[in-house]
Amino acid sequence: MGKKGILLVNLGTPDSPSTADVRKYLGQFLMDERVIDINAVGRTLLVKGIIVPFRGPKSAKIYKEIWTKEGSPLLIYGHKVRDEIEKKLGNDYQVELAMRYQSPSIEDAIERLKQDKVDSIKVVPLFPQYASASTGSVHQLVMEIVSKWQAIPPINFVSSYYDHPGMIKVFADNARKYLDQKWDHILFSFHGIPQRQMRKADVSGQHCLKVNDCCATLTENNKFCYSAQCHHTAQLIAKDLALTPQDYTLCFQSRLGNDPWMKPYTSDILKELADKGVKRILVLCPAFVADCLETLYEISEEYQEEFEELGGEKVQLVESLNDNPAWIDALEDIILNK
Numbered sequence: 001m002g003k004k005g006i007l008l009v010n011l012g013t014p015d016s017p018s019t020a021d022v023r024k025y026l027g028q029f030l031m032d033e034r035v036i037d038i039n040a041v042g043r044t045l046l047v048k049g050i051i052v053p054f055r056g057p058k059s060a061k062i063y064k065e066i067w068t069k070e071g072s073p074l075l076i077y078g079h080k081v082r083d084e085i086e087k088k089l090g091n092d093y094q095v096e097l098a099m100r101y102q103s104p105s106i107e108d109a110i111e112r113l114k115q116d117k118v119d120s121i122k123v124v125p126l127f128p129q130y131a132s133a134s135t136g137s138v139h140q141l142v143m144e145i146v147s148k149w150q151a152i153p154p155i156n157f158v159s160s161y162y163d164h165p166g167m168i169k170v171f172a173d174n175a176r177k178y179l180d181q182k183w184d185h186i187l188f189s190f191h192g193i194p195q196r197q198m199r200k201a202d203v204s205g206q207h208c209l210k211v212n213d214c215c216a217t218l219t220e221n222n223k224f225c226y227s228a229q230c231h232h233t234a235q236l237i238a239k240d241l242a243l244t245p246q247d248y249t250l251c252f253q254s255r256l257g258n259d260p261w262m263k264p265y266t267s268d269i270l271k272e273l274a275d276k277g278v279k280r281i282l283v284l285c286p287a288f289v290a291d292c293l294e295t296l297y298e299i300s301e302e303y304q305e306e307f308e309e310l311g312g313e314k315v316q317l318v319e320s321l322n323d324n325p326a327w328i329d330a331l332e333d334i335i336l337n338k
């Protein structure tokens, strides 16, 4: 009997923080038709003509700030989680780590599973909530690759695990460590997506952004909606922490370009809170299972600075799941039972 193949996939990060490597990464990432979902000519002009040349050097500067001796945090935690989960699953499993963009590539990782003659493959994107631009893109690429194989083994795709009790508890326990200090408000800041992508993913065709508070509650109508899944994750963590609705706000960060993205924007909420006299904010980022540019820089540096300029004092990031042993336990359960 062969082993069971597990393919863990995160988004990706540049190979180094040099401007050339950051440009290469942004070029591959943003040319994905599920990420910048406009017509091919418009996407090429926007990405290759504007974003890569102008954003590249700026992003390289901030990647240099979060880069460690071992490399990019997203990739370092990816390797650690892969090693731990393979140890935990034992001899019947072969676990490969891949990144949707740059290295290690999905092509190479899945080829290793093929060469090693695994009996089956389970694709586990490292995104708790489903979005076309993240999980959808991983699934599409895996399907494109295996569609060319003569012998396609049984393949399973994990779509989401936004409500996994073990994962919810790790986010909550990480936040609890800060609760002996005084916080005026708690934010759940998720990575956003363009509103256009919310509408396109609406399986009912008449729900997302069409009815009031469309996705604040997860229902049959919006069970694949990224926003609804984010709300559900935040509600479960809030429940575990015994927060009241007045204690916290859900918001979306990382907007790119001028099109409307999911609202409210984290930066607008920071302004609203500062105007009300709020001084100290605790921030959880449950769209990410590992700390990365979006948490270590955008929350801890950029929003800290913005908030201070608005009269606030502290924006404290709650660390992500990273290589927390309780997250490894939760991920094992996701792999075995999802």
Ligand SMILES: C=CC1=C(C)c2cc3[nH]c(cc4nc(cc5[nH]c(cc1n2)c(C)c5CCC(=O)O)C(CCC(=O)O)=C4C)c(C)c3C=C
Binding pocket: 011, 012, 013, 014, 026, 034, 035, 036, 055, 059, 072, 074, 127, 131, 133, 134, 191, 192, 193, 194, 197, 254, 256, 287, 288, 291, 292, 293, 294
């Ligand atoms: C939670 C999953 C993610 C979704 C959905 C997502 C969508 C999305 N992102 C961009 C643009 C950028 N994202 C960037 C970084 C980044 N994004 C995610 C996750 C999701 N993105 C992660 C984990 C990271 C961090 C990577 C790291 O190396 O640490 C960046 C690059 C950084 C920068 O230059 O600011 C961009 C650009 C779009 C357009 C999009 C569309 C739906």
Ligand SMILES: [Fe+2]
Binding pocket: 191, 254
């Ligand atoms: Fe992103």
Ligand SMILES: [Fe+2]
Binding pocket: 198, 207, 208, 209, 214, 215, 222, 225, 226, 227, 228
């Ligand atoms: Fe929705």
